[in-house]
Amino acid sequence: MTEKSLKTILVLRLSSMGDVAMTVPILKCFLNNYKDYQIVLVTKPLFTAFFQNTERLISVPIDTKKEYKGLNGIRKFCNELSKEYKFELIIDLHNVIRSRLISFFIKKVKSFNIDKGRKEKKKMIRLKEKDRTPLKHMSDRYYQVFVQAGFTFLINGHLYVNTDRPKENVCQEIFDSTKVVIGIAPFALHKGKQWPEKNMKELLKQFDDLDRCKIILFGGYDEEEKLEEFAKPFANIFNIAGKYSLNDELNVIKNVKLMITMDSSNMHMSWLMATRVLSIWGGTHPDIGFAPLGDNLDLMTQISVEELPCRPCSVFGNVTCHRGDYACLEMIKPNDVYRKACMAAGILLA
Structure with a gap:
């Protein structure tokens, strides 16, 4: 036609x-x-x-x-x-x-x-x-x-993004070792969706100590400086924020073993590239309608509404915590995320 x-x-x-x-x-x-x-x-x-x-x-x-x-x-x-x-x-x-x-x-x-x-x-x-x-x-x-509008069709959740070929050497620069590569996007647009910085840094230390992983940090251009600070103390953690186009970042996401994200755009980009994603939830909740699609429901990490009946308090995470302590995010422990991520990535722990 x-x-x-x-x-x-x-x-x-x-x-x-x-x-x-x-x-x-x-x-x-x-x-x-x-x-x-x-x-x-x-x-x-x-x-x-x-x-x-x-x-x-x-x-x-x-x-x-x-x-x-x-x-x-x-x-x-x-x-x-x-x-x-x-x-x-x-x-x-x-x-x-x-x-x-x-x-x-x-x-x-x-x-x-x-x-x-x-x-x-x-x-x-x-x-x-x-x-x-x-x-x-x-x-x-x-x-x-x-x-x-008068159209009906079956929805196939396995139709993903067809990226252009990445810029020369992008994947070689990142996937140049035998280590398991895990991507982490530590930030979200609003505080009610972002895991505390101290928890994220502790998680990064656990992965770096393992020495069987290579961690790639994702973020926007405005987060580049902060992510460089996150990566600086560690030998196995690298920041790519601001270094590649969105097309090339999607190719990196496509090739990592696992993504760890907040309830954020990186979560959706991960399942779009058929990559499993461990998502961390705070003031928002998957039941509002923004859960990751694909084989990722078991990797959604959150404090139950039985334990914190105030959840969810926001659709987008832009509401100040009514309790004042952001317990929904503070209570998610780095070691729990670490062990869950290792299991999802096929990393055996002692």
Whole structure:
């Protein structure tokens, strides 16, 4: 089928990184089932790496802080997009002001918007009389938007990111020994999702003392200095934050034996690359709908709600601890994480 004969759907999911990553299996499953369609996906420039080499999926980056800033910028973007493509419909997987403006400026095209379940989430995180009924996973919410638009298909959770070949020598630099390589992403955007620094440093020391592992630290450009500080005292721990492109980082994640992360974008990037991930949970909770997919449920590490009934207190981890002590994170012991990680990575301990 030629490109001109394909019907085109506009899909919107501008941010955040983890939420954009979770669209990958849904969009790929749609395209696998509807061969007469192509998808034009609007997202932030950095996140286009998740969709490279996907047949009939065109990533269109939008920078709302520069060229397409403000109302006039979004209008300009939509005018350019409308000249390039004729859309059958719009699937809005974000449902925020910016995405709704894009739908508004793309004239005479019907849009279908995600239901994020905000009311149910508020009931789960309220201080008293929490409703602990597990909520739909975010990927299911994405799928339901397609159902609203008249499309049904089976979701295959094993459709991962097709990365470009990594920059020359990236993998050789990292996987140059017989040691088991484990990736660790110590940070999260908000304090309610981040394991205390002292606990992380103790975990790193345990791995370094083992001397059978090589630990790779992941993080954003703004975390590079802190991660260098983490790695400096140890012989077997290395920081790659700020050194590689997202494409190359995804290739590294693909080749490590295990990832250890917070409830963060690195958690979702790990299962997208078919790498097992041990995730640490604090003020948030997997039942809100952001659990890692794949064979990772047994590696979710958290204090039970029976022990800490205040959990979850937040959807995104951006709420100050009501107790004042962040017990949900403090109580997760480094040795417990260490032993669980070694077991998952196939490292035998005495």
